[in-house]
Amino acid sequence: MKKxxxxxxxxxxxxxxxxxxxLAGCGGGGxxxxxxxxxxxxAAAGAGVAPDESAAPxxxxxxxxxxxxxxxxxxxxxxxxxxxxxxxYGYPFTNAALLKVAPASTYGGDLAVAxxxxxxxxxxTFDLREGVRFSDGSAxxxxxxxxxxxxxxxxxxxxxxxxxxxxxxxxxxxDYRVEFxxxxxxxxxxxxxxxxGIAPSDAxxxxxxxxxxxxxxxxxxxxxxxNQQIIAAANPYYYDKAPAIDRVTLVYxxxxxxxxxxxxxxxxxxxxxxxxxxxxxxGMRLLPLETMDVRLVSLPTQRSLERDGQATGNDVTADxxxxxxLAIGIDRETIIQNAFNGVGRPATGFTGNLIWAGGLVYEDNxxxxxxxxxxxxxxxxxxxDGYREKDGVACEFDLLAAEDRYGLAAALAExxxxxxxxxxxxxxxxxxxxxxxNSAGVVxxxxxxxxxxVRSLFDSRGAFSGGFDNVVGYxxxxxxxxxxQALAQVSQEAAVAAWKQAQAIAxxxxxxxxxxxxxxxxxxxxxxxxxxxxxxPHPHGHGSPIICNMKxxxxx
Amino acid sequence: MFxxxxxxxxxxxxSRLGYSAGAAGxxxxxxxxxxLLNARQRVVLYTAIAGVYLLGIFLWGLLLRPEAYAxxxxxxxxxxxxTHLFGADFMGRDMLCRCVKGLANSLVIGLTxxxxxxxxxxxLGVSAALTxxxxxxxxxxxxxxxxxxxxxxxxILISFMLGRGARGVMLGIALTHWPELTRxxxxxxxxxxxxxxxxxxxxxxxxxxxxxxxHILPHxxxxxxxxxxxxxxxxxxxxxxxxxxxxxxxAETPAIGVILSEAMGHLxxxxxxxxxxxxxMLAAAVILFDVIGxxxxxxLNPISGNE
Numbered sequence: 001m002k003k004x005x006x007x008x009x010x011x012x013x014x015x016x017x018x019x020x021x022x023l024a025g026c027g028g029g030g031x032x033x034x035x036x037x038x039x040x041x042x043a044a045a046g047a048g049v050a051p052d053e054s055a056a057p058x059x060x061x062x063x064x065x066x067x068x069x070x071x072x073x074x075x076x077x078x079x080x081x082x083x084x085x086x087x088x089y090g091y092p093f094t095n096a097a098l099l100k101v102a103p104a105s106t107y108g109g110d111l112a113v114a115x116x117x118x119x120x121x122x123x124x125t126f127d128l129r130e131g132v133r134f135s136d137g138s139a140x141x142x143x144x145x146x147x148x149x150x151x152x153x154x155x156x157x158x159x160x161x162x163x164x165x166x167x168x169x170x171x172x173x174x175d176y177r178v179e180f181x182x183x184x185x186x187x188x189x190x191x192x193x194x195x196x197g198i199a200p201s202d203a204x205x206x207x208x209x210x211x212x213x214x215x216x217x218x219x220x221x222x223x224x225x226x227n228q229q230i231i232a233a234a235n236p237y238y239y240d241k242a243p244a245i246d247r248v249t250l251v252y253x254x255x256x257x258x259x260x261x262x263x264x265x266x267x268x269x270x271x272x273x274x275x276x277x278x279x280x281x282x283g284m285r286l287l288p289l290e291t292m293d294v295r296l297v298s299l300p301t302q303r304s305l306e307r308d309g310q311a312t313g314n315d316v317t318a319d320x321x322x323x324x325x326l327a328i329g330i331d332r333e334t335i336i337q338n339a340f341n342g343v344g345r346p347a348t349g350f351t352g353n354l355i356w357a358g359g360l361v362y363e364d365n366x367x368x369x370x371x372x373x374x375x376x377x378x379x380x381x382x383x384x385d386g387y388r389e390k391d392g393v394a395c396e397f398d399l400l401a402a403e404d405r406y407g408l409a410a411a412l413a414e415x416x417x418x419x420x421x422x423x424x425x426x427x428x429x430x431x432x433x434x435x436x437x438n439s440a441g442v443v444x445x446x447x448x449x450x451x452x453x454v455r456s457l458f459d460s461r462g463a464f465s466g467g468f469d470n471v472v473g474y475x476x477x478x479x480x481x482x483x484x485q486a487l488a489q490v491s492q493e494a495a496v497a498a499w500k501q502a503q504a505i506a507x508x509x510x511x512x513x514x515x516x517x518x519x520x521x522x523x524x525x526x527x528x529x530x531x532x533x534x535x536x537p538h539p540h541g542h543g544s545p546i547i548c549n550m551k552x553x554x555x556x
Numbered sequence: 557m558f559x560x561x562x563x564x565x566x567x568x569x570x571s572r573l574g575y576s577a578g579a580a581g582x583x584x585x586x587x588x589x590x591x592l593l594n595a596r597q598r599v600v601l602y603t604a605i606a607g608v609y610l611l612g613i614f615l616w617g618l619l620l621r622p623e624a625y626a627x628x629x630x631x632x633x634x635x636x637x638x639t640h641l642f643g644a645d646f647m648g649r650d651m652l653c654r655c656v657k658g659l660a661n662s663l664v665i666g667l668t669x670x671x672x673x674x675x676x677x678x679x680l681g682v683s684a685a686l687t688x689x690x691x692x693x694x695x696x697x698x699x700x701x702x703x704x705x706x707x708x709x710x711x712i713l714i715s716f717m718l719g720r721g722a723r724g725v726m727l728g729i730a731l732t733h734w735p736e737l738t739r740x741x742x743x744x745x746x747x748x749x750x751x752x753x754x755x756x757x758x759x760x761x762x763x764x765x766x767x768x769x770x771h772i773l774p775h776x777x778x779x780x781x782x783x784x785x786x787x788x789x790x791x792x793x794x795x796x797x798x799x800x801x802x803x804x805x806x807a808e809t810p811a812i813g814v815i816l817s818e819a820m821g822h823l824x825x826x827x828x829x830x831x832x833x834x835x836x837m838l839a840a841a842v843i844l845f846d847v848i849g850x851x852x853x854x855x856l857n858p859i860s861g862n863e
Contacts, residue, residue: 256824275646279825338629338647406807410647414627427807 065555066247067528069269070258072543075250076227079210082197083151086213088161089539090449091548094135094232095197095215098126098145099190101449101536101548105292105353107190111140111198111216121185121490126193128176133237134200135220142172147201149180162196185488187495191450218243218551227252234551243551250547259523268525271543273404274340274518281523287530288343288519289546291538292351293447295408297399297513299323300439302473312438312464312473316397321377322421323510328362329370329419330412336516339411347517349507353537356451358500359507359514370419381420388420396422399441400433409443412515437471438464445518447540451499455483458506474511522546529554599851606844610663613841617660625653625810633822636829643829645815646822655834657810659841665726666791672730673791674737674784681741682772685749686764695742699735707732711794712803725804729791737783744776778856786849789842796838812838 080086082095090101092110100110109115112126132140153164168183182189203214211224218238223231230250234243253261255273262270262281270284277286301320302313316322332346349359374380379388379395388395401409409425416423423441433442446453455469456462458479462469479502486498520538524530531552538545593601631648634640642651684695702710715728748754754771762770798804799813807814812834819830 256821259824273821275821276825338632407647410627410808411629414629425808429802 065245066249067245067268067525067553067555068249068251068266069547070251070253070261070267070271071269071546072271072541073227073252074541075230075544076252080213080221080224080230081206081209082199082213082215083148083155083159083204083206083209085159085161087197087544088195089541089545089548090191090194091536091545092197092215092217093547093550094213094217094219094221094235095199096217097194097197098128099194101194103534103536105355105449105537107194110194111145112193115190115193117490119490121187121488122182124180124182124189124193125173126178126180128178129239130176132216132239134203134214134216135235135237136200136203136214137237138200138202140198140200140216141175142178143175144198144201145178146170146172147204148196148198151199151204152196162192164192185490187487187489187492188450188452190492191452194449219248222247238551241551244554245550248547248550262523267523268528269530269546270523271546272521272523273542274343274521277341277343277521283527284523284525286521287524287532288521289532289535289538290353291447291518291520291540291545292354292449293445293518293520293538293540293542294347294350294514295405295516295518296347296444296446297409297412297515298437298442298444298472299326299397299511299513300441300472301475301509301511304439307438307464310438310464310466311436314397314439314441315393316395317441319377319379320509321373322379322395323513325370325373325419326416326421326513327510328364328366328373330415330513330515331365331367332515333365335408335411335415338414339408340516340518343521344516344518347514349503349514350446350453351517351537354449354451356454356496356499358503360504367418374420379420386417386420387422394422395420396424397441398424398426398436399443400426400428400436401443402428402430402433405443405445408515437468438473441513442471444468444512445540447538449539451486451496454499454502455487457512458502459483472511474506474509476506476509479506518542520545527556529556596855599855603848603851603855606848610841610844610848613656613659614663615660617656617658617663620653620657620660625649625657633827636833642833643827645818645830651815651829651833654810654815655812655837658812658815658834659837661722661805661809661811662792662795662838662841665722665729665795666788669726669729669733669791669795670784670787672726673733673787674780676730676734677737677783678741678776678780680734681738682745682768682776684738685742685745686768686772692742695738699738702732702735707794708797711798712801715798715803720803720806722805722809725795725798728798729794732794733787733790737780737787740783741776741779744779745772748772748775778852782849782853782856785845785852788849789845792838792845793842 078084078086080094082088082097087093087095090097092100096110098110098112098115099107102108109129111129111132113129114127116125117123118125126145128140128142128145134140149164149167149170152159152162153167156164166182166184166186166189167180169181171179173179180189197213197215197217199209200214211226212221214220216235216237216239218235218240219232220235221230222233223229229252232248232250234246236242251258251267255276258267258270259272259276259279259281261267262284265283270281272279272286277288280286299317299322300312300314301318301323303318304311304313304315306312327348336342336344336346346364348362348364350357374388374395378390380390381388383389399409399413406425406427409423413423413425428436446457457470458474458476459470460475460477460480463473463475464470482498482502482505486495486502489495489498520542530546531549531554534549534552535546536548538548626649628644628648628650631640631644632646634644634648636643640650640652642655644650645654680695680698684692710732711728714731715724718724718727748771754767757767757771795804796811796813796816799811800817801813802817804813805811807818815834816831819827819834822830
């Protein structure tokens with residue numbers, strides 16, 4: 001009897017240990033939880049033979065040059081249909097847009113070769129490249145551009161990246177010229193032209209395009225297995241130089257599974273979080289790539305007040321001295337070291353690789369100066385607990401961080417404690433954040449080519465709107481005026497100047513605490529050259545941006 | 557309560573009881589070479605050890621100051637050693653203190669949830685058995701409904717609806733773990749209701765409530781206690797599970813579920829101590845509760861209590 005009990009006990013101990021290890025080892029794993037990822041990428045990698053060779057006869061022919069890449073899972077989150085806002089980051093994958101972003105973050109022509117803007121800023125005319133064909137072989141003409149823009153405008157609710165609400169009319173002037181008429185001047189219209197991929201008017205099918213879009217980009221989809229893999233091949237009709245690599249398999253897996261797969265030599269490109277930046281993988285090198293993605297903390301600028309049942313404002317961060325003391329007092333280098341293994345660059349505003357970036361540039365880690373600033377504002381540590389108070393109010397606020405940003409929030413809190421400011425980092429879901437974003441600090445990530453982010457952050461008319469715009473309730477009539485000016489400009493230069501001025505003025509009130517310009521880390525196989533010269537600074541969304549210049553990649 | 561009396565007798569004078577048991581024809585391991593402690597003493601000892609361990613973790617965790625598991629970036633990923641017995645995590649927090657604090661949090665949640673859940677079980681079980689009729693059927697339907705759904709799904713739904721956090725988890729566990737106990741107690745009471753002494757009490761004019769209080773409750777007390785203790789491991793496991801899945805305690809609270817889900821991302825880089833020790837501690841706590849429960853069962857049961 002007793003003996004049996006002991007056996008039972010030992011068995012239970014073993015089972016529980018095993019179970020808890022399993023729980024830790026593969027919990028949350030998607031279909032590709034295992035190290036070899038559901039569909040076995042090696043099959044596609046090895047001889048370059050795709051499973052559905054017969055199903056998709058391809059003139060591009062699967063040669064020996066194929067790669068397998070893990071570029072995060074965001075590319076699997078939504079379909080690939082450009083009409084529904086897929087791949088809207090200013091670089092072409094399956095569908096090319098009228099414009100595209102050049103490595104210097106300026107716009108260059110893609111399907112358009114030239115464009116003009118009328119003097120009143122209302123009419124945009126694009127001259128299309130002639131002889132461009134879609135991946136099904138049909139010709140791309142002005143009619144397709146008109147179709148794409150009209151469809152998106154009709155179904156705007158399905159597409160949140162291309163905002164065409166100001167588009168009054170679009171018409172074809174012959175086969176290779178398109179004219180857009182806007183209802184009011186809107187200088188960021190060029191951003192829209194760069195993010196909306198053109199779909200063919202004849203072949204468009206809302207159902208199949210989610211997985212098998214037809215476009216004029218350098219790639220076309222051979223096989224799409226939702227949340228497993230996307231196999232892309234070179235588009236044989238691509239107007240420019242054909243990609244040197246015939247076939248790319250993008251696999252879906254977990255971060256840690258991807259690292260394990262890389263170690264066993266199954267992957268050529270692996271996106272990794274900064275947590276893994278200190279790891280090494282034989283046969284691969286770690287590349288931290290430049291981004292325009294900044295992490296910033298919103299600091300409510302108004303005093304606390306309940307508006308429509310939603311708490312807004314925060315009595316501590318409403319004091320601009322607190323906000324300024326944080327901005328100049330924290331040590332961004334140390335925070336980056338602690339939170340990101342040192343991967344990333346300190347940021348005090350939007351990054352210099354954006355032409356419209358114009359925030360303040362200043363030295364940080366000025367602890368003494370920050371302390372003096374706080375003391376002059378009446379924030380003094382009276383009870384000796386290491387944190388300041390003023391009129392009985394503790395210098396303390398909550399900082400909400402979603403997903404993997406908790407580490408940054410904790411590192412910031414650790415550093416701000418030295419200033420006598422108590423920040424309570426809290427891991428939160430986006431639902432929690434939406435409920436509390438107007439009254440607590442939130443870690444945000446912003447990184448896009450379009451300067452409309454300036455309006456999102458500082459326009460007082462967007463404050464407390466329920467969306468993620470101006471959550472701090474920043475109000476400055478002069479800034480609103482400059483934003484309106486920037487939107488209404490005809491010339492790109494004048495618009496950029498107005499955007500810069502708006503940021504420069506708003507940033508003097510420190511409504512946002514910029515911390516870091518993150519870098520996207522990838523392990524890249526030594527046999528693969530990802531053409532660093534033609535990589536554009538990555539926009540927000542760690543993972544897929546590395547494929548921006550995939551057509552220029554070469555195998556050694 | 558005759559089992560309690562017997563057990564007291566036993567402890568006071570084991571030889572006399574042994575003798576009488578022998579006289580009644582029971583076989584007894586009273587021969588040369590029998591263990592130092594008899595079965596009852598051993599059971600009491602194990603229960604005491606398990607109890608002391610769990611109570612120790614509980615008190616240690618409650619008294620632990622947050623500084624003990626504070627962020628300490630210089631010790632990032634320090635392997636187990638003298639400074640950190642269980643190693644340190646990605647923010648340099650001491651894993652031993654986090655585990656202890658996490659387990660203590662789990663125990664608080666488990667205790668509250670188990671108390672509420674067993675309370676519901678007793679009230680529904682006794683009332684259903686005594687009332688009978690439609691009410692009984694309704695309670696049984698509720699039990700079947702609750703048991704028909706996977707625990708974890710129901711837990712996630714309830715916890716999410718209540719805004720997660722400690723309150724959501726606690727109520728989630730409390731509201732999903734009553735059916736088994738309800739069923740058990742109902743069956744027990746049905747049996748007791750037919751017993752001669754309850755029928756006699758009824759004939760003597762006692763009300764249903766009086767009978768429940770004076771005759772039924774004392775008899776189901778041992779069942780209740782065992783049920784309560786055995787609810788604990790369930791509650792703790794489920795707390796860890798839904799926290800691991802992200803529907804329970806928030807990531808900044810030390811909790812075994814949080815620790816394990818954080819550890820997941822670092823296993824691929826060889827930080828084994830982040831998952832192993834918390835996993836072992838969780839497993840140990842669950843097993844020890846099971847040991848206590850099983851032992852109590854055998855002690856409180858009138859038949860096995862005398863083996």
